[in-house]
Amino acid sequence: MFYFLPLLIFSSCQKVVTIDLNNAAPHMVIEGVVTDQAGPDSVLVSKTGDYFTPALTFPQVSNAFVTIFDDRGNGDTLKEASSGLYYSSALQGVPGRTYTLKVTAEGKEYDALSTMPYKVMIDSLYATPLREFDGDRGFTVYVAFKDPPEQGNYYRIKPHVNSLPPDSIGGGRYLLYSDKLTNGNEAVYQIRLGRNVNAGDTVTVELLSLDKATYDYFNTLKDVLSSDRSPTSLSPANPTTNLSNGSLGYFAAFAIDSKRIILK
Secondary structure (H helix, E strand, O other): OOOOOOOOOOOOOOEEOOOOOOOOOOOEEEEEEEEOOOOOOEEEEEEOOOOOOOOOOOOEOOOOEEEEEEOOOOEEEOEEEEOOEEEOOOOOOOOOOEEEEEEEEOOEEEEEEEEOOOOOOEEEEEEEEOOHHHOOOOEEEEEEEEOOOOOOOEEEEEEEEOOOOHHHOOOOOOEEEEOOOOOOOEEEEEEEEOOOOOOOOEEEEEEEEEOHHHHHHHHHHHHHHHOOOOOOOOOOOOOEEOOOOOOEEEEEEEEEEEEEEEOO
16 A cells, blocks of 8 residues: 655654555644744644545544644644644744644644744845747746855745746746755755746745755655656655654744745
């Protein structure tokens, strides 16, 4: 039996969970996010599906007890807004703090830790038209930011163009960057926007500052998806996770900066 994760929006201990293709019980999938933006923050609780079942379904888990609290004792009990989807009501992330997620569902407890990095600001955002000899229309967007002097900074870049789906631009769903080769320097990340964009469109780019566990999750998830560009790929292992007790998914605390431009 092989499982794949339903993809949503959304501890120092990381692990790779390998799922046996033989008959196995469904695994819990938890996807939780805390940001420094105005809430609510969210946690999705569901279960894996059977790869060999004709109708791939991902049952969401109701009546879970979900809490998030920081290392200073501030906490929130999330309320279920719809089946399996839980929202915070009194929580807003603060950079530099470590957050703990605890989920109790179907008699088992799952937890994870994530430290929210300090926010890195976008210095500038600009675009140039693709040249005719590239054989394509569109624009290249440049995101410039100053990496902090401390080594070990990780980022996800999320472009949005008007009402286009995020997956249709930027060459992929997960645009990631680390400071391994550029620590403490000005970084410029290029996003190629193809024929779906035109002059006059508004481009918004979010720069998410991630901890290493979150970066590793998205990086391995990207590898899984790139095997055949499908989450149903028979990959040897699921993405790394910081969740305990055999759960799949991730819990992430990240800071966000954003800028927008109009293409000309």
